Amino acid sequence: MTEIEALHAKVVHQLRNKAIHDPDFEALSWIDGNLRPIRTVLDIGANGGQTIASIRSTLGERVEIHSFEANPQLWPGLESIARESGGAVHIHRAGLGDEAIELTLHVPSVDGEVFLEESTFDLDQFDKPWVREKYLERGHAPEFLQVRVPVKRGDDWALRPDLIKVDVEGFEASAIRGLLTTIEACKPILLVENSDWHNVTALLAELGYQPYRWDAGVMTPFHGATTNTFYLPAGVVPVTAQDQSTEETQPEATSGGYCESADVNEHRVDVERMWQLLNSLGLKVPADAVTLDVGGGAGGHSAFIANDVGRIYCTDYFDQNARFGGELVKLLQEKLVRHGHGFPIERLEFHAVDAMNTIYRDDLFDAIFSFNAFEHIPDPCAALKEIVRVLKPGGLAYITFDPIWTCDFGSHFQHRVPRPWQHLISDDAEFVEMMKQAGGSDDEGSEYVHAMNRRRLSYYRDLFKSMRGEVEFLHEGEWSGCVVPGSESHENFQQCLSLGFSREELLLRGMVKVFRKKTVTKPAIAQGERRRWRLFG
Secondary structure, X not given: OOHHHHHHHHHHHHHHOOOOOOHHHHHHHXXXXXXXXXXXXXXEOOOOOHHHHHHHHXXXXXXXXXXXXXXXXXXXXXXXXXHHHOOOEEEEOOEEEOOOEEEEEEEEEEOOEEOHHHOEOOHHHHHOHHHHHHHHHHOOOOEEEEEEEEEEEHHHHOOOOOEEEEOOOOOHHHHHXXXXXXXXXXXXXXXXXOOOHHHHHHHHHOOOEEEEEEEOOEEEEOOOOOOEEEEEEOOOOOOOHHHHOOOOOHHHHHHOOOOXXXXXXXXXXXXXXXXXXXXXXXXXXXXXXXXXXXXXXXXXXXXXXXXXXXXXXXEEOXXXXXXXXXXXXXXXXXXXXXXXXXXXXXXXXXXXXXXXXXXXXXXXXXXXXXXXXXXOOOXXXXXXXXXXXXXXXXXXXXXXEXXXXXXXXXXXXXXXXXXXXXXXXOOHHHHHHHHHHOOOOHHHHHHHHHOOOOOOHHHHHHHXXXXXXXXXXXXXXEEEOOOOOOHHHOHHHHHHHHOOOOHHHHHEEEEEEEEEEOOOOOOOOOOOOOOOOOEOO
């Protein structure tokens, strides 16, 4: 079966099972019922017909669909899907842009495996760091089949859409510019899978559109790139879940809300505290150092560290950069600038990396940092061994984490369940139900169950002790306390003692470790033994 045949079979299965290919398409039925009826859809970048199948699943056969696809290899399959889907589906054998022209479509492949969904008019898409890494994982840089294809202006069809979906791998702004007259006349909702978030958002802002994302059943206004962005015309105010919630649950939900200025300040203070500690120990990280941030998430700490090092790679198990359309460094810079800070963006790069099995060669980094990640990593022992492996002999590591699972709010969800140590008493189902009663979402419940490793204090102490043969500890700190003063008098504290938890582990919140990798002589590699492949080596 060829790649095209496999894609077609997948979409047929989706269509027949009334399934959606992307959770964000669940929003279509909500839009149809709350914002405006959806009767006509423009499907720009139809690919194999996944959007056709998702629209039939969510909105039924009453919706008329106009699907535009530039790749001639996909046209026969699309036309077959259109016939099977029922209702009015029109397949247009062309891409959409801001002028009628013929362009070259670049179709990537690796070792004969074709990645049709990543075809693009813009080869610069493949220079983005997260795209390069994806192809490194596939074996090597892509080869391209180049196809000359027709591109038309969407306005020339004179359609009247209620919804426009755009998924064209970096060509979004051009496609939208060719639809400006249609958009101004009809004020449709737009759903854009963005590889060019800033330009698209600025373009649509001129027409009075604001960006939203569909988050756990709620249409939420936001600023910042994400995989799929909904753009709503000014004056369309979604009814969110928070609007519908009761006064009793609102305070709990709000107490866990996000404040950008507080977030920036928290990361800044963490990094300043680290530099102060290293300075007090007489330790310096070279200004040209190559460094690593393990479990760095969206780069809040890495950005501040970048001001003082030559290079920093911010790693996380989840591909944070792809989640923000490959624009995360730019977005992070804009975020810091809004609060009076900044950093040299050329020094920071995001990598999707498993901390327990990294892609880097031995002895690569001058310094390695990790802030509040070790309580999440499933196997901290494997992660620590990887840190030591990729750290240069004589290189420095700074690791800090808080809260440990057994402290009062080691659950990380005190804004949902404010009873201290409740997570040590209730089973998962009971605790998740408490979260939901306080306004928590299914995603938060899943995060509670899966995102913490639940290691106890003795585990961490034994772990760091076990590494003393390979590293020299220069500073070791621990701290105790309760978020709410006087929590030791809470009934849950005594109940946890009766369950076998020690007073010390119930009160100890976090740790900080600073160490230097020892210089050791490594055994020679036996003849015929192969080194494991590693990035940057």
